[in-house]
Amino acid sequence: MNDQAQRTISVRVRRQDRRGSAGYWQTFRIAHQPNMNVISLLQEIAARPVTVEGRHTAPVVYDSNCLENVCGSCSMVINGRARQACNTLVDALLAERPQVEIAPLSKFPVVRDLFVDRSRMFDALKKVRAWIPVDTYGPIGEGPVVAPEDAATRYDLSRCMTCGCCLEVCPQVNHRSEFIGPQAIGQAALFNLHPTGAMNSGPRLEALMEPGGISDCGNAQNCVKACPKQVPLTWAIGKVGRDTTLHAIRRWLMK
Amino acid sequence: MMRRRVVVVGGGLAGLAATMKLAEDDIGVDLVSMVPVKRSHSVCAQGGINCCNKFTRAQGDSEWNHFDDTAYGGEFLNNQPPIKEMADWAPKIVDLLDRLGVPFNRSEEGNLAVRRFGGTLYKRTVYAGASTGQQLLYALDEQVRRFEVDGVVRKFEFWEFLGPLIDGQGACRGVVAQDMFSLEIRAFPADAVVMATGGCGLVFGKSTMSMVCTGGANARCYRAGAHYANGEFVQVHPTAIPGADKLRLISEAARGEAGRVWVPRRQGDARHPNDVPEAERWYFLEEKYPKYGNLVPRDIATREIFALCKNGYSVDPHNYAVYLDLTERATGIKREVLHKKLGNILEIYEQFVGTDPLGEPMKIFPAVHYSMGGLWVDYEKNHHTGGLNWDSPRNQQTNVPGLFAAGECDYQYHGANRLGANALLSCIFSGLLVGRALRAFVQNPPGGGAAALPAGLAERETARHKAAMDALLKRDGTENPYLLHRELGRLMTANVTVVRDNRDLRATLERLEELRERGQRAALSDRGDWTNQNLSFTRALGDMILLARVITEGALRRDECRGAHYKPEFEIPAPTADDPAELQRQALEWCRRYQRQNDEWLKTTLARWTPAGPEFSYEPVECHLIPPRPRTYGVRGAEVIEQVWRAMSPARGNPGGAAGAEAAGAAIGGRA
DSSP states (O other): OOBTTTTEEEEEEEEESSTTSOEEEEEEEEEOOTTOBHHHHHHHHHHSOBOTTOOBOOOOOOOOSSSSSSSOTTEEEETTEEEESTTOBHHHHHHHOSEEEEEOOSSSOEEETTEEOOHHHHHHHHHTTOSOOOSOSSOOOOOOOOOHHHHHHHHHHHTOOOOOHHHHHOTTOSTTOOOOOHHHHHHHHHHHTSHHHHTTHHHHHHHTTSTTSGGGOOOOOHHHHHOTTOOOHHHHHHHHHHHHHHHHHHHHHHO | OOOOEEEEEOOSHHHHHHHHHHHHTTOEEEEEESSOGGGSGGGGOOSOEEOOOHHHHHTTOOHHHHHHHHHHHTTTOSOHHHHHHHHHHHHHHHHHHHHTTOOOOBOTTSSBOEEOOTTOSSOOEEOSTTOHHHHHHHHHHHHHHHHHHHTSEEEEETEEEEEEEEOTTSOEEEEEEEETTTOOEEEEEOSEEEEOOOOOGGGGSSOSSOTTOSOHHHHHHHHTTOOEEOTTOEEEEEEEEOOSSOOEEOOTHHHHTTOEEEEESSTTOOSOGGGSOGGGEEOHHHHHOTTTGGGSOHHHHHHHHHHHIIIIIOSSSSSOOEEEEOSHHHHOOOHHHHHHHHHHHHHHHHHHHOSOTTTSOEEEEEEEEEESOEEOOOOOBOTTTSSBOTTOTTTTBOSSTTEEEOGGGBOSSOTTSOOTTOHHHHHHHHHHHHHHHHHHHTTSOGGGGGGGOOTTHHHHHHHHHHHHHHHHHHOOOSBOHHHHHHHHHHHHHHHSSSSOOHHHHHHHHHHHHHHHHHHTTBOOSOOOSSSOHHHHHHHHHHHHHHHHHHHHHHHHHOOSOBTTBOOGGGOOOOOOOOSHHHHHHHHHHHHHHHHHHHHHHOEEEEEEOOTTSOEEEEEEOOOSSSOOOOOOTTOTTHHHHHHHHHHHSOSTTOOOHHHHHHHHHHHHTOOO
16 A cells, blocks of 8 residues: 555565466565656565565566667566556556556466566567568668658557567467467568568468468457557558458469 | 587677678577567667768768768777778668668658758768667567578577686687576587677666666676776766666757757746746757757767756756757747657657656756777778778777677777767677678687587586576675665766766775675575576676776776866866967967877777776777867867867878977967
8 A cells, every 4th residue: 555654655566486386476565756667666676675574585577678668578467457667657556546566467478476488479570571581781772762651650560569568468369379469460561561571471471371360360459559659550450461361362363 | 511600699789780790691690698689778779870871962971071070079089990981881781771671761752861960060860760779670680580590590588698718728719608597507609709788887877778788798708808998988968867767868869850958047947948938048058059059969968968957057956957848939840740750759758757748848867878988899901991801800809819899898989979870880880890700700710619619618617607606696795786786876977977086086996896895795685596687686786896997997097088088177278368369379278288188198998807906008099091180069269279270280191299289389479
């Protein structure tokens, strides 16, 4: 509970010691400072890892790096919502409810405490061949001219920081499903929209026509709401959906 | 034949550029990084990347001008062959990035859009919104992933570099690293090693840098015999948002897109900034530096803001801050236009401060931002072009054979002060360059390379690091590593940033020794054997204190003002006279002192580790193309000084010198 007189914040943290071991909760009491974010709460816990019961414990393990919502490391479930710990401000949380509750993302294996293993997202980038295959890194001249509107759309897609919030909120991503998730579909759209990338869009679309591909999307549209970078994920899913259909017809006609 | 193999440590722009270049030449790469490379600190770069481009070229710009701005902005402390080569390659690098699909902002015709950055009069910066670093990093990350799929690159993410493997002849034969989850320590033999591990902002506690930027990897190389150069040159960026956990950058692009810095003319004016009428606003940079305005080089803008706040002009009663104004009223530019160009930094401000930066001015203050200093690296000059021999294995190699460095972790490109939007360039350039240098180097690596590692070397070194870890895990003590780090940060920020004073620096060295001793007594609060971040942090704390000493002692020894290194005690007083003859005489005196200062201090600081502390030496800077000239942004009587200086050094390539000064003195007829 947030006791304004003592100006302390109660922080409840989900902990897990190892991969596959049972989770448990611990609560810490942190002195309130102006402009605190969730990262600074975890930093305070690290500096003095003592629970409300007075038990000395290990600092909470969590993933973080840039602390300005651009690296995608510090995704967590904070007060029930998947978001970045760095740009989640404590005073705003306290306005919602008196206690701050922090848990790891639930759709990824926990490594320890709040630190999860998101390697499946990087594997997905391999699967959809998320790159422009250039001939050489040598100086062979300028790139293709791109219309400003196309560049702007590509920029919006390219801000995806592989944070995992879209997978976390997607009902189709779960332990019974192979669904690749919105992030990889957005990235396929990004590369298919580039003049060079468009020349090899086939393999990207085919990767998304396999089991676990785009047809597994249930159109819940949670992803676009949860995305901390406002990546137009549902637009990308719509676009890639149409393109895969066209690609299938074309393939059938070419048979 | 077995594929040659290079270890690249760090997967930011420099590490990825090196990796993709090596992989293109079918040289295998083990890429070792503490974070997934796509989350490296390069993502934080916002504003853009510099190159002479077709728009500036049409206005008379050239690669030479970019080279000149880089040398002048760095106050001539950067060796000229590497920076000339970098400026020459800049347009080609931007073309490559464009081909790799970076979503740069575009002009109406579909060309790359450009904007202006500090320290130049040309719009030389291309950009992708206000997250250019993120976009460039992703482009290179994608290319490296392509080679990962092909099996040429093996990634070791969440592995921490512990130290280089050095053989009996002093050559680097690989690295020792630790799995940050299982804590397994193992050796990675290699034909060569590239360090691309970035800057050391965390030495100053809070900075604009990411949490991995402790300088730990650099310190471990320094400890193993690599020379550390120009450590005392640390860039403090003029505009950041103060925060509880870090200081968040507001890019120079904000000023490049017409953002204006100001304070109310009256000290302590408590009105809301939007209520302060135009006549009562003090646009102090525009007033003092009419030529460059808000886009003076960073060190100068930082000192002006710092001094103003110290003199009571801060716009925040509790902290030091000034206004950075992007409202339409100040800039005359519509909200939608700025949103397209600066969206990312506007979001950062809104998310972390909670006010709309287009509705009212932002409150900003300087923050430690970039390490100009770093591992010393070599180069080989091309006598024909004045740039580099692109194929030479000397390029980017440290004094330890087989150990290379690139990106912010080397010292090479920025001299005493880095120009905005030159960092992304230098990181990619030096990464590509080291890739090319290694193509030659790995054909004949020292001692036969990875395949012929001396017996027992890997085992011995692995065991040594394991023993050090075990000792740390077991250590008892009363000190808390996190609190010690805060103390270190406060100490360094107070004494070794914007304004430096020898008495404070001496006291700081004493305090650092005390912190070092106390650091030996820091005990871990986590003694576990699985994903132990407490262990990693405490180890890095020792490294930060080691580098802090190099930075502080380098600053203490350097009795001059140059770029980011500012010691008022040694500032050459600006001319004061109104009478033209007297002004002339003062300008001559100024130039003589500047010449003496260059004779004494236009050199690279080199620190070598010894058990008793750093051993310092100095080497000359190669200024063979552009003779050093006074950096006179905003100095009173600048025109006269420049005129006198030109008279002192009549021919290009023949800088002043004592004889020149005598001749100039005689010509002007004034002798002090």
